[in-house]
Amino acid sequence: MLAGSTQFETLEQALKHYFGYEEFRPGQRDIITTAIANRDLLVVMPTGGGKSLCFQLPALLKQGVTIVVSPLIALMQDQVQQLADNGIAATFLNSSITTEERRDRAAAIYNGEIKLLYLAPERLNQEFISNFLVDLHQEVGIAGFAIDEAHCVSEWGHDFRPDYRKLSQLRHYFPKVPWLGLTATATDRVRQDIITQLDLREPAIHVASFNRPNLYYEVRRKTTTPYKELLAQVKQSKGAGIIYCLSRKKVDELTTKLQHDGIKVLPYHAGLDSQTRTNNQNSFIRDDVQVMIATVAFGMGINKPDVRFVIHYDLPRNIEGYYQESGRAGRDGEPAHCTLYFGMGDIKTIEYLIAQKIDRETGMALEEEQRIATQQLRRVINYAEATECRRIIQLGYFGESFPGNCDNCDNCKYPRPISDWTIESQKLLSCVARFSKQGRNFGLAYTIDVLRGSKSDRVLKNGHDTLSTYGIGKDRTQNEWRILGRSLLHQGLVDETSDGYSVLTLNSLSWEVLKSQRKVEIAIAPSLPTAETPDISTNTAEIQSLYNRLHKLRKQYADANKVPPYVIFADSSLRLMAQQQPQTLAQFAQISGVGARKLAQYGEMFTGEIRAFRAESGLSVQTESDPTPPLDPSPPRRRDISQTHLETLDMYQRGLSLAEIATKRSVRETTIADHLIKLMECGYEVDIDRIVPPDRATAIAQAMKIVGAERLTPIKEQLGEDYNYEEIKLVRARLSDREIAD
Known part of the structure; x- marks a missing residue:
């Protein structure tokens, strides 16, 4: 029997009861087990990896109430709404509720009726802690603190919030209460800062892979008519999407144009009043509009899992922010498309924004922040102009190695011709070595100047016109050298400091190249064909027809109850319903995503729709009083057939090969083969x-x-x-x- 529970023998039983799933995603079980053991934890898990469950399930299995610190009102409301729809007692206290509501919720919390309490960091002032939380801990007990979006505590994070720095004062009042910090993106430097700022004590650290294999990444050069290309892309894209712009003006312009061209779209930026932003956001979440056009003010904590595409119409400011924003696509694990439009004019815009980083009191430039922002911009440009697998660069930014050949980005699906640039690499690295021999280091741009024989004042003043490497690279253009330098960085054949100065330093692999022990091959020739948006439709006309009906039914019920459609069921659950066509409540309970609460709430409605569809299609219809036969068209799911097996079956039936499925799911081909074997042994047609x-x-x-x-x-x-x-x-x-x- 689980600690703190009189109902469940295993974590899997609790998972199915509360959330409707039969197995955990990678890493979740270990994290939850550690949290139940009351250890401090730091969890870095990409968007869509299931971070919320890592604190929600322990909260339900432990005594007392779990305090969840969340940076946005919208995020709190969204998560509480989803929990309530699963029959889980959760609430929030923030500025959006009335005094009477606050009083009623406080009473419910003190009465032990609430298991999860969501708070904004701004609310955690000394008075609130001493007058409310201390009393709560004495009367009900605080099971733990979960700090969501924990990267906000770090100045090195992409969304620093000063109020997050105050959280450490909670340790003074509650020294024995365990802490759990969670974030989707954090470099090693940010992770260490989170541990320090939150005063995590010997924390268990879980860093999941940052790879999102279901996302297709591409970079498109901005043409003379970029809007035309954008419009065509939106029209051919299926499902909901987000388009990010750098400025409010660009958001408003694009909104007007797309609305004129028949796209259901709304804007979101800080220039709109709060009520308009809330209304627009809700319209997007509830599928009343297809596209949200926004500045980066939109998105953090927006828990809409079925976003099918994210487009950056302007260059993002840094890799971390881009990863976070593009990662809002495909949180349900289904294929999604991420496009970055790259134009040189965007660089000037961001450089102007960087120049605006000044101290408001003194009017002086914040040089350290400007230097770091400039380096981050340089890395984004490197990413946009790269010829290597996009995932090598993205994941490398977070310290994760990736072999390349992901087959789900533009550079891998449409590779440029490969050339041997070992000699040129030796020239560049030799130049860096000669700088180091003098006890100095320089960046890539300066190194290229020396290689190409620049007569700039800086080169001449440093005396680098006397180096043996001076001018030995005149036969290559500045752009070719820049591509080579970036490729060497992406391949790990040379290092670059991360202190804001971006100077080159040699490593052990650099010396292997210099000693002709390693060959360097890069792609130079430009080639950027337009990739097709992945087809995410179901596999037969009959299944698609039923899926559309269930999708419409979900939307109708969501509108009637003023909740987002995905709160009721995820798209993947609807697809399984369309494929397996459960007609009784016993069959419906077998669908992944159907827990005890959802079975009681929606079972009759959805099985009724399925029976009606089958009757209209001339198929056999079963009632609750009939003996329960196998699900049609697939057999009954046995205990050893899980959601992951059914996802493999779905992908295989859509025509993907074993290799393609293995790549998208980050497993070996033999594992996928084992899934199919298990399915056949349990009676599924393969x-x-x-x-x-x-x-x-x-x-x-x-x-x-x-x-x-x-x-x-x-x-x-x-x-x-x-x-x-x-x-x-x-x-x-x-x-x-x-x-x-x-």
């Missing part, structure tokens, strides 16, 4: 002819008749080295015992 051609399947079946099907090794020996175990297992799973014996 067409394996794409994996095992019929002639090979026949040979495997013949071998099984000769040596039997119980053990794989004799079958493999009968067939020879040309066959592998995955093929044998797939064929065995498809054949019945009788077919093998005959």
Whole structure:
């Protein structure tokens, strides 16, 4: 029996009861187990990875109330609404509620009726802590503090909030209460700052992969008519989307143009009054409009999982912000598209904004902040102009290595021709080595000046016109050298300091290149074809038709109850309903995302719609009083068939190969093959002819008749080295015992 619970034997039982899912996402179970053990935790998990569950489920299984610190009112309201829809007792206290509401909620909290209390950091002043939280801890007990968007505590984070710095005072009042800091993006420097500022004590640190394999990344050069291309992209895109702009003026201009061209779109920026921003945001969340055009003021904590595309119409200010903003696409794990439009004019705009970083009291430039912002801009430009896999650069920024060849970005799907630039690399690295020998370091631009024989005052004053590397790179253009330098950085063949100065330093791999022990290949030739938006439709006309009906039903119910559609069911749950067509409540309870509360609330409504669809389509219809047969068109889900198996089946039925599925899900091909085998063993229809051609399947079946099907090794020996175990297992799973014996 779980600690603090008299109802559940396992965490999985609690997960299914409260949230409707049968298994945890990677890392969640370990984090939740640690949280229940009352250890401090720092969790860095990308958007869509399931961070909220890491503090919500422990809160339900522990005694007392969990305090959740959240930076935005919209985020609090959204999460509380979703929890309430799952039958979970949660509330928030902020400036959006009346005095009477605040009094009623406080009474419910003191009566022990609430398990999660959401607060803004601004509310945690000394008076509120001493008068409310201290009493609450004495009467009800505080189970823990969960600090959401914890990167806001760090000046090195992309969204620093001074009020987050005050949170450490809570340690003085509640020294024994455990803390959990959570963020989607944090470099190693930011992670260490979070631990220091929140005074986390020997925290368990969980850093998940930053890779979002379901997101397609591309960079498009701004043409002379960028709006025309944007309009075409929005028209061909399916589902909801966000378009980010640098200025309020650009947001308003694009909104007017797109509305004129028939796109359902609304604006969001700080120049609009708060009520308009709230109304526009709610319209987007509830699918009343397709597109939100916004400045970066929009997005943090907007818990809309079914955003299918994010477009940056202007260059973002830094990689971390871009990762966070583009990551608002595809939080449900379904394919989504992220496009960055890159124009040189954007650089001037951001440089102007950087120049505005001044001390308001003295009017003096904040040189340190300006230097850091300039370096961050330089890295964004490097990303936009790169020819390597986009994920190498993104993930490398957060200290995560990635081998490349993701097959889900423009540079991997449409690679440029590769050339050997080892000699040029040796020239560039030799120049850096000679700077270091003098005890000095310089950035890439200056190094290129020396290589190309610049007669600038700075080069001549430093005496670098006397170096042996001076002028040895005149045969290459400045842009070619810049591409090479960036490629060396992305490949880890040279380092760049991160203190705002961006100077080059050699590493061990640099010396391997210099000693001709490592070859350097890069892509130079430009080639940026337009990639198609991934097709996320379901796999048959019948299933699509039912999916559309369920989608419409969800929207109607959401509007009637004034909640976002995804609060009721995720798109992935609707797709499973359309595929499996549950007609009874017992069958409906088997759908991933259907917990006890949602079964009671929506079961009759959705199964009724499914039965009506089947009757209209001439298919058999079952009532609650009939014996429960297998789900149609798929068999009943057994305990060992989980959501991850069904997701593999869905992707395979949509035509993806084993390799493509493995890449998108960040697992091995053998794991995907095992999923399909398990599905077939449980009675699911899986067409394996794409994996095992019929002639090979026949040979495997013949071998099984000769040596039997119980053990794989004799079958493999009968067939020879040309066959592998995955093929044998797939064929065995498809054949019945009788077919093998005959």
